Amino acid sequence: MVTHILTTFNRTLAHEDFGKLLLRLAVGGLMLFHGVHKLIDGVDGIAGMLTAQGLPAFIAYGVLVGEVLAPCLIILGIATxxxxxxxxxxxxxxxxMVGTGKxxxxxxxxxxxxxxxxxxFVGALAVACLGAGRYALGQAQWR
Incomplete structure (x- = not known):
């Protein structure tokens, strides 16, 4: 009886592609908020941190790739x-930059x-390992 209930329960929830979509939406969607914040307020704060470390300030624009472009691609399932x-x-x-002391x-x-x-970090690694799944806009070899 218990085995039958658990088997039915597991079969009902066995939607791997939908789970991959939910993971992509969570990781990409929540990170996108951080990126939009930097689009609105600029990357001057990050540029200041970089120059304080002796690095060129223009590297700060890379955060837009990591926090805007990459999350959009993850959400859409393109080059996931x-x-x-x-x-x-x-x-x-x-x-x-900010976490080693914490x-x-x-x-x-x-x-x-x-x-x-x-x-x-772990969510992005999970997406990289799992891929986009069926519910993605990208071609199968790029998901």
Missing amino acids: RPAALVLAFTMIVAWL TWLLDNTGAWAIENLMYF
């Missing part, structure tokens, strides 16, 4: 795996201080 790797790389850079800390609510960075 490469776009997800770009997003994951962007999170590594973000961690190196790696072993909790925030005011008890959450891991780099929780958002890790969510986007």
Whole structure:
């Protein structure tokens, strides 16, 4: 009886392509908010952090690739795996810029201080490993 119920339950929820779509919408959609913020307010803050590290300020525009272009591609399912790797790389850079000192800390609510960075990093890696699935605009070899 229990086995039958669990088998039926599992079969009902076995929609891998829909799950991939939900993951793409969550990772790409939530990151896109960060990118739109930078489109509206500019990348001057990031440019300042880069120059403080001795790096050229123009690199700050790369954040628009990682936080606007890559999430849009992920959401649409176009060049999904490469776009997800770009997003994951962007999170590594973000961690190196602002998160290394927070790696072993909790925030005011008890959450891991780099929780958002890790969510986007691991989520992007999951998208890169899983691909876009059937519900994507990209051709099968680029999903």
